[in-house]
Amino acid sequence: MTGSAPPLLEVRGLRKTYGDRVVLDGLDLAVDTHEVVCLIGASGSGKSTLLRCVNLLESVDDGRVLLDGREVTDPTVDPRDVRRDIGVVFQAYNLFPHLTALDNCTLAPVRVHGVPRSEAVDRARGLLDRFGLAAQADVHPDRLSGGQQQRVALVRALCTQPRLLLLDEITAALDPELVGDVLELVRAEAEAGMTMLLATHEMAFAREVASRVAYLHQGRVLEIGPPAQVLGDPTEEATRRFLRRVLPERPPGAPA
Known part of the structure; x- marks a missing residue:
């Protein structure tokens, strides 16, 4: 996190299951005002589910989500009030x-x-x-x-x-020639100070735009830090394995 002010978004011990499948397993994350946090990870690591829980489109089994210090996962909170402060864009345009x-x-x-x-x-x-x-x-x-x-x-x-913008793999359904145009618009909003939490498979974009990159693995944030560290010199072996699969070249610091 940056600065001493409390985070705009705080996720504490979030757990979400679908039947016997654990999707979020005690996940913790905080996002400061004006910060851009990019979520990366393999399919099924919990990125989309996390975004849906933050926007109260999914109920949580355990844990808390706080927006500006207010626990929005409290059953007495009206989800419509929460969504007034959160914008969301998914893969499907849903127009x-x-x-x-x-x-x-x-x-x-x-x-x-x-x-x-x-x-x-x-x-x-x-x-x-x-x-x-x-x-x-x-x-x-x-x-x-x-x-x-x-x-x-x-x-x-x-x-x-x-106050918070959630973006879930918004370029996944686009033709390759259109990806750059959409990402450029997101970059402009980031530079204007919009607070964002976004799931992306565009590693170059995450490197350029993110304040921090969070690698999700088995429903938890396994590694989080500046893009240069997480994408260029990750500390966790699971992060290195993931990046070897998605990056054209082996990240520095990864074993051969």
Whole structure:
């Protein structure tokens, strides 16, 4: 973590199972305000489940999630109140097909946050323009490319002015030529100070953008630290094995 202020997000001893399968096994993690933490790890390591638990889309079996010091996993807490402070973008764009790009982006600010429609429209149009989508504002999702739909999904999340942005492998479903455009937009939000927790398989992007990289293994954060350390000179053998599989070259410090 950076600085002495309490973390914006704190996960303590989080446990989640599906039947006999343990997905999160006492996971601990903290994210400071304005920090970008990238989650890496093999499929099934718990990255997506962690994000869904933070946003209260999944119930937890044990442990706590705190947002700005408030325990949001307390059963008395209304998940809708929590989600007002959290934006989320998944692999699937999940845009409403019957709404235009603009209406997709203004729905939550107006319906959930009580923002006047004129203000919500101005904010959404400004973001759509910034993301290169001004001409697509009145277009329905089925007329947009995959990259355009994912950018609209990002705009939709940002239109609620979240304190925390969760991104779950948002380039996984995109054609390779579209990945760079979407990641560049995420990079710009990181540089503007947005607090992010994101799962990614783009190691080069994690190296460039992350404040810290967390390697998840068997439902726990096995290793966490600056990108240069975790991706370049990992201390854990499991991290080294994972990076040998996903990086084009053996990371420095890894045994031959």
